[in-house]
Amino acid sequence: MPTPDRATLMLAMLLSTPAMAGLPVHTLDNGSVRAAVTEAIGGRLLSFALAGRPNFLRVDEAAGDPAAPVDARTGNVAYYGHEVWAGPQQQWWVHQDVNPARKADKAVWPPDPYLSLARYTLDQAGRDAVAVTSPASPVSGLQLVKRYALVPGKPHSLRLDAGAINRRASEVAWDLWFNTRVPGDTQVYVPVAGAAEVRTEAADDLAPPHPLVADGVLALEIPAAGQAARRGKLFAQPAAGWMAAFRGGQAFIVQFALQPRAAIHPDQGQVELYQDVDPAHPATGLLEMEVHAPWRRLAPGQRMDAHETWTLLPYAGPATRAAHLAFLRAQARTLGLEAL
Numbered sequence: 001m002p003t004p005d006r007a008t009l010m011l012a013m014l015l016s017t018p019a020m021a022g023l024p025v026h027t028l029d030n031g032s033v034r035a036a037v038t039e040a041i042g043g044r045l046l047s048f049a050l051a052g053r054p055n056f057l058r059v060d061e062a063a064g065d066p067a068a069p070v071d072a073r074t075g076n077v078a079y080y081g082h083e084v085w086a087g088p089q090q091q092w093w094v095h096q097d098v099n100p101a102r103k104a105d106k107a108v109w110p111p112d113p114y115l116s117l118a119r120y121t122l123d124q125a126g127r128d129a130v131a132v133t134s135p136a137s138p139v140s141g142l143q144l145v146k147r148y149a150l151v152p153g154k155p156h157s158l159r160l161d162a163g164a165i166n167r168r169a170s171e172v173a174w175d176l177w178f179n180t181r182v183p184g185d186t187q188v189y190v191p192v193a194g195a196a197e198v199r200t201e202a203a204d205d206l207a208p209p210h211p212l213v214a215d216g217v218l219a220l221e222i223p224a225a226g227q228a229a230r231r232g233k234l235f236a237q238p239a240a241g242w243m244a245a246f247r248g249g250q251a252f253i254v255q256f257a258l259q260p261r262a263a264i265h266p267d268q269g270q271v272e273l274y275q276d277v278d279p280a281h282p283a284t285g286l287l288e289m290e291v292h293a294p295w296r297r298l299a300p301g302q303r304m305d306a307h308e309t310w311t312l313l314p315y316a317g318p319a320t321r322a323a324h325l326a327f328l329r330a331q332a333r334t335l336g337l338e339a340l
Helices: 006-015 100-105 321-335
Strands: 026-029 033-037 045-050 082-087 121-125 129-133 142-151 154-166 172-183 187-191 198-202 211-214 217-220 230-236 242-247 250-256 271-277 286-292 296-298 303-314
Touching: 026 129, 026 142, 033 142, 033 154, 045 082, 045 154, 045 250, 045 303, 082 142, 082 154, 154 172, 154 296, 172 242, 172 250, 172 303, 187 271, 187 321, 198 211, 217 230, 242 286, 242 321, 250 286, 250 321, 296 303
Parallel strands: none
Antiparallel strands: 026 033, 033 045, 082 172, 121 129, 129 142, 142 154, 154 303, 172 286, 172 296, 187 217, 187 242, 198 230, 211 217, 230 271, 242 250, 250 303, 271 286
């Protein structure tokens, strides 16, 4: 077998993202895009990138111990990447008896640890698809089933399917909540009918996010060096079932089924953007690109499903709103992007 040269070794190190250290990892690779999934730490998607490019997601593999036991007392561990929660957040700990203190406090943090941190069962692992199943959670009553698959005929796309089954003997009511983390310097765009379709919620005593709405597109301002840190969330009713983000020569498009406002729990928005950035510490910045499916009541044994389709494309243009939107308009027919 030939000895690999230094360039080959360096490329292999780049593609083997640090987030994979110490975790069982399954790679989906079609030569155009590459994704990595683990059945540990909540059946999480660890990376998604164009071939030979850095991970578009933000991941912190050193945040905790993947082998640590998980129970109803477990706190959040910020591994980031992509995971699926149940919504609404205000009810996370209300409908359970395994942690009475969190129930009494009506705690809104952490998310259900059985869904976000427990080890899932590996149901399928191939070069084109990975499927995993969570334990049944005594917190939410749900069992999640996830499948990540490359899309035939669409070499730059990945489909993310999530199902939730009510494993209780009584009715539950939840939604499926897709949460994708990217670095804080990522520029994001969401189609909206106008500024009235966006509301802002501050966090702590920091300045809230600053939404920029023009020509039917919402963007999130990234504070420049010397400006104050920002932390908080935007809740948006999108005008079409997609959002897009740009960073590092890659354009990331997330597509989902557009829902009427009445289908989404009133505490949430179908699209939510959580921003936590400090220009003094740019490497720690975080942007969460979140999508809620309809809020539904599930009888015992009943299941609900939702999915996203992700696409990554190379982008060589300037890092400006005008150039980004021109790129998306050029891709609109091929990808099926409406409201552009």
